[in-house]
Amino acid sequence: MFGFAMSTRVRVCRHVAGRKSGLAMALQSRQSLLRMVRGVGVLIPGTSHSQVTERFQWSVPEVYNIGTDVCDRWAATDPDRLALIEVADNGYGPEARTSFARLKELSDRFANVLAGLGLVRTRDGVPGDRVAILLSQRLETAVAHIAAFKGGHISLPLFTLFGPEALLHRLRDSGARVLVTDRASLAVIAAIRADLPALEHIFLVDGLPDGPADASLHDLAAELAATSPEFTPVRTRADDPAVIIYTSGTTGNPKGALHAHRVLLGHLPGVEISHDFLPAPDDLFWTPADWAWIGGLFDVLLPALHHGIPVVACRFGKFSATAAHDLIRRFGVRNAFLPPTAMKLMKADPASRDWSLDMRSVASGGETLGTELLDWGRKALGVTINEFYGQTECNMIVSSCGALEPPVPGVMGRPVPGHRVDVIGPDGAVLGADAEGAIAVLAPDPVMFLGYWNNPQATEEKFVTGPEGRWLVTGDRGVRRADGRLRFVGRDDDVISSGGYRIGPAEIEDCLLGHPAVQMAGVVGQPDPIRGEIVAAFITLAPGHDPSEPLRLDIADHVRKRLAAYEFPRAIHFIDDMPVTTTGKIIRARLRDMFAKGGPA
Known part of the structure; x- marks a missing residue:
C-alpha cells in the first residue's frame, strides 16, 4: 500500500550530534524530556x-502521540492557557479565542465521533483510516x-484552492474515508464524488446545505x-x-509523503533555531x-501549540501587504x-519602508534569501530574517540563526542540531x-518520512x-562551504x-x-545554439513601471555590474503573473515550458 523507508525508523533517545559517554547521554536524555514536558525548548541556547x-540530544519516546502532546498536555497543566486566536475578514473582523481546555474538549468530542463511525486505528505500524481536512486556517x-x-x-491536509483534479488525485490515492470541509468546497467535491468510492462521510463546519437529505453529510x-x-x-508509537502530506507536484503527480508521529519532535530543533x-x-x-x-x-501551528505559544488563525482571501502589517500590529x-x-x-509595498515593526523572529524558506530581503527585514520588521531549508519528505x-551569528546572504545556513546534512556525489x-553535489540527509532521522503512500x-x-x-537525496544541488554552511545552487533541473x-x-533572482x-x-535557462543555454529572467514589474526596451537594458545592466559577466540575463521577459506554488516557490518548470510552446507571449 505504501513504501516504507525502513532505515528511517528511529531508536529511542538516539544520539546523532556527537559521541558521549552512556551516563552523559542518559542524563541529557532525561533533561531533554523534562524540558519538553515543561514547555521549554529542546535546544539549550548557547x-x-x-x-x-553539542548540547543537543534526541529524545524520542517509544509511545508518543502528536495530539496529546500539542493539546492534552497543556489542558492538564494550564487549562486556561490561550491556544488559538481566530480572526476573519483578512484580519479586520471580530476575534474568537480558544483555550487549551476547549481545544481538548472539542478534539475529544470529534475523536469520539470518528470512533463511532468504525474507522480503523493504526496498529503495529499498519496505517489506520485517513481523515481528510479541506479547510483554511480556523x-x-x-x-x-x-x-x-x-x-x-x-x-x-488539503488546500482549499485545489481544483477538482487536484482533489480527486489526493482523495482517491489516499483512500480517505472521512472529509472535513465547508459548503463552499462541497460544491467542488460533489463534482468528483462518484469517483471517490472510499469517501463515506463528509462533515461540514458551516451547517448542512439546503436540498435533499444526504446521509453521508454531517453537521459538525x-x-x-x-x-x-x-x-x-x-x-500510538x-x-x-500519523499524517500524509502531498508534495507540491512541481515535477509530475504529487506524491503522498507519509509521516510518523515523531515528525513533530523532529521539527522542533529546526523551528526553535530558526526563531x-x-x-x-x-x-x-x-x-x-x-x-x-x-x-x-508543522513549521507553525503544531510546534507553537507544543510550546504553549498562541497562534493567530487568519487566512487571507488574497494576500495583502497592508493587511499583513495591520494584523501583526493588531495582535x-x-x-x-x-x-x-x-x-x-510586502517589500514591494512602498509603505513597508516606514513600518518599523518590533517582531522577535521571522523565518522563511522555499527560496534563498539575499541581501535585498535581509536588509528590508531589519528595517521593516525589526529582525534578522532566518532562512531555513527542507522539503515535505524531510x-x-x-537553518541560519541570527541569535548565534550574522547570516551570509545567499547561503542557507548550517545543519540544524540533530540532523546530518551534507553534499554527496552519485555514489x-x-x-x-x-x-557541488546533491544535498542529502543521513538516515535514520526523526523528521524523515516513512515513505511515499502507494509508491514504494x-x-x-x-x-x-x-x-x-543510507542518504535521503533531496533533489536539490548545493555546496558545503569550508565554514560548514550550506549554499543552495538549485533543483537538479534548475541549474543553468x-x-x-x-x-x-x-543569486541572480536576488540581484x-x-x-x-x-x-x-x-530565472531559468533559455535554449541557445551557441552557449547551450543563456540566462533568461522572467519579471513582474512593481507598480508604476511599464515594460520597455530601455527598462530591459537597464535591468540587465543592473545585474551585469553586480555579478559575474556570465550571470547577467541575456533575455528578459516581462510577464503579468509569476507562476508560484501555494507555498511560495517559483515554478521554474512553467517558465521553461514557455520556450517549448514558442516563447513567452
Whole structure:
C-alpha cells in the first residue's frame, strides 16, 4: 500500500550530534524530556552553533502521540492557557479565542465521533483510516487534525484552492474515508464524488446545505454537541503513521509523503533555531502559509501549540501587504513564518519602508534569501530574517540563526542540531568543501518520512547508499562551504549550463530584486545554439513601471555590474503573473515550458 523507508525508523533517545559517554547521554536524555514536558525548548541556547549542537540530544519516546502532546498536555497543566486566536475578514473582523481546555474538549468530542463511525486505528505500524481536512486556517482545522491523531487515524491536509483534479488525485490515492470541509468546497467535491468510492462521510463546519437529505453529510457542530467530551487517546508509537502530506507536484503527480508521529519532535530543533530559540515570554505566532502544507502545519501551528505559544488563525482571501502589517500590529505578533512570495509582496509595498515593526523572529524558506530581503527585514520588521531549508519528505534540516551569528546572504545556513546534512556525489560519498553535489540527509532521522503512500518504487529512488550509510537525496544541488554552511545552487533541473559555466538562479533572482522596477523575478535557462543555454529572467514589474526596451537594458545592466559577466540575463521577459506554488516557490518548470510552446507571449 505504501513504501516504507525502513532505515528511517528511529531508536529511542538516539544520539546523532556527537559521541558521549552512556551516563552523559542518559542524563541529557532525561533533561531533554523534562524540558519538553515543561514547555521549554529542546535546544539549550548557547554562544555558538557548535555549542548548541553539542548540547543537543534526541529524545524520542517509544509511545508518543502528536495530539496529546500539542493539546492534552497543556489542558492538564494550564487549562486556561490561550491556544488559538481566530480572526476573519483578512484580519479586520471580530476575534474568537480558544483555550487549551476547549481545544481538548472539542478534539475529544470529534475523536469520539470518528470512533463511532468504525474507522480503523493504526496498529503495529499498519496505517489506520485517513481523515481528510479541506479547510483554511480556523479552529475546526486544528480540532480535526488533533482528533485524528488522538484517535489513531491519519490526517490528510488539503488546500482549499485545489481544483477538482487536484482533489480527486489526493482523495482517491489516499483512500480517505472521512472529509472535513465547508459548503463552499462541497460544491467542488460533489463534482468528483462518484469517483471517490472510499469517501463515506463528509462533515461540514458551516451547517448542512439546503436540498435533499444526504446521509453521508454531517453537521459538525451538531455532531460534536451530541457526543461525549470524554475520550481516551490511542497509545500510538512514535513510529506509527500519523499524517500524509502531498508534495507540491512541481515535477509530475504529487506524491503522498507519509509521516510518523515523531515528525513533530523532529521539527522542533529546526523551528526553535530558526526563531532564535523558543519559547520566549510573549511569543505569538502567525503565518500566511496555509495549514494544508507542511510549512503552515508543522513549521507553525503544531510546534507553537507544543510550546504553549498562541497562534493567530487568519487566512487571507488574497494576500495583502497592508493587511499583513495591520494584523501583526493588531495582535502583537512576535513570531512569523513568511514564505518568500509574501515577503516580496510586502517589500514591494512602498509603505513597508516606514513600518518599523518590533517582531522577535521571522523565518522563511522555499527560496534563498539575499541581501535585498535581509536588509528590508531589519528595517521593516525589526529582525534578522532566518532562512531555513527542507522539503515535505524531510523538513527543517538546515537553518541560519541570527541569535548565534550574522547570516551570509545567499547561503542557507548550517545543519540544524540533530540532523546530518551534507553534499554527496552519485555514489553516496560525501564531497569535499566547495564541491557541488546533491544535498542529502543521513538516515535514520526523526523528521524523515516513512515513505511515499502507494509508491514504494519512488520511495526507494529517494535514497542512495554510500560509505557512511543510507542518504535521503533531496533533489536539490548545493555546496558545503569550508565554514560548514550550506549554499543552495538549485533543483537538479534548475541549474543553468551556459558556455561551460554552471549557474544557479537564486543569486541572480536576488540581484534582480534590488532593481526598483522589479517586483518578482524567476530565472531559468533559455535554449541557445551557441552557449547551450543563456540566462533568461522572467519579471513582474512593481507598480508604476511599464515594460520597455530601455527598462530591459537597464535591468540587465543592473545585474551585469553586480555579478559575474556570465550571470547577467541575456533575455528578459516581462510577464503579468509569476507562476508560484501555494507555498511560495517559483515554478521554474512553467517558465521553461514557455520556450517549448514558442516563447513567452
